[in-house]
Amino acid sequence: MTTVQGSAGRSGVPISIRNVSKVFGEDTEKPFRALSPVDIEIPAGQFISIVGASGCGKSTLMLMVAGLLKRSSGEILCDGKPVDRPITNVGIAFQDHLLLDFRTAFENVMLHADIRGLDRETVAARARELFQQLRLEHAMNKYPRQLSGGMRQRVSLIRTLVHEPDVILMDEPFGALDALTRLQVRTDLEQLWLRRRPTVIFITHSVEEAVGLSDRIIVMSPSPGEVVDDITVELPRPRPIVLGDAPEFASYVDRIHQHFERMGVLHGVTPQTRMAS
Numbered sequence: 001m002t003t004v005q006g007s008a009g010r011s012g013v014p015i016s017i018r019n020v021s022k023v024f025g026e027d028t029e030k031p032f033r034a035l036s037p038v039d040i041e042i043p044a045g046q047f048i049s050i051v052g053a054s055g056c057g058k059s060t061l062m063l064m065v066a067g068l069l070k071r072s073s074g075e076i077l078c079d080g081k082p083v084d085r086p087i088t089n090v091g092i093a094f095q096d097h098l099l100l101d102f103r104t105a106f107e108n109v110m111l112h113a114d115i116r117g118l119d120r121e122t123v124a125a126r127a128r129e130l131f132q133q134l135r136l137e138h139a140m141n142k143y144p145r146q147l148s149g150g151m152r153q154r155v156s157l158i159r160t161l162v163h164e165p166d167v168i169l170m171d172e173p174f175g176a177l178d179a180l181t182r183l184q185v186r187t188d189l190e191q192l193w194l195r196r197r198p199t200v201i202f203i204t205h206s207v208e209e210a211v212g213l214s215d216r217i218i219v220m221s222p223s224p225g226e227v228v229d230d231i232t233v234e235l236p237r238p239r240p241i242v243l244g245d246a247p248e249f250a251s252y253v254d255r256i257h258q259h260f261e262r263m264g265v266l267h268g269v270t271p272q273t274r275m276a277s
């Protein structure tokens, strides 16, 4: 049986993405370049978001970091070790919560203990603590069909974090939620992340969500994606649930929207014309 790592003082691990690109169908007559060479150095414990137009290669990049998809060039290091197979000390969350219908919320969270052969009691204690922290104790013994979409996604968050992974990869995890629930789940995620500060790569279509959550935001160009901006977000934590009125928040959001307008991803009124009108 594997023991769960002690959490005292631990944070995530560094990830290096060096000259990494992807061409699908490389050996065919119609190769398709999904990602231009990308370089991103992510320090241990950083919360980094990737934003960009649909199809620019965000998920492709994440799958390569997870070791689930072969690169066409470059190297990826996770905690200094080359990623040449699926990485293991990782929590992965996608848009679909993927809870098992026949397991209660608690037993869904305990899946990690079962699959990874971790000590059940240690994981169960941590799971109870996380349910409590997210004010979800009442949901522990319910089945997914008895929970709202937001609750299911929050249970899924607990499952992503319960084994205290060093790396968390999230691909548009809140995409299916309504705007209010999204705010709540964003705040919950920040709270959970602050406990141990694993390294997070977070893909989102919501610029506001990226600014609300991240230490740093990578802005990518349309397909084939390349990095067009690398923004450090210097807002204090924990961040308030409603950020909209803070001028610093708005200036980060505007900076990213301006990139999207320049690249033709967004069309409409620029901040300058907004101010002039």
Ligand SMILES: Nc1ncnc2c1ncn2[C@@H]1O[C@H](COP(=O)(O)OP(=O)(O)OP(=O)(O)O)[C@@H](O)[C@H]1O
Residues within 6 Å of the ligand: 024, 025, 032, 034, 052, 053, 054, 055, 056, 057, 058, 059, 060, 061, 223
């Ligand atoms: N297995 C594959 N074979 C061929 N092309 C693929 C494959 N997977 C992805 N693609 C293409 O690569 C490009 C990048 O896809 P990817 O899913 O990484 O984009 P994305 O930025 O995550 O998009 P979205 O925001 O819509 O999820 C897209 O044009 C997609 O159609």
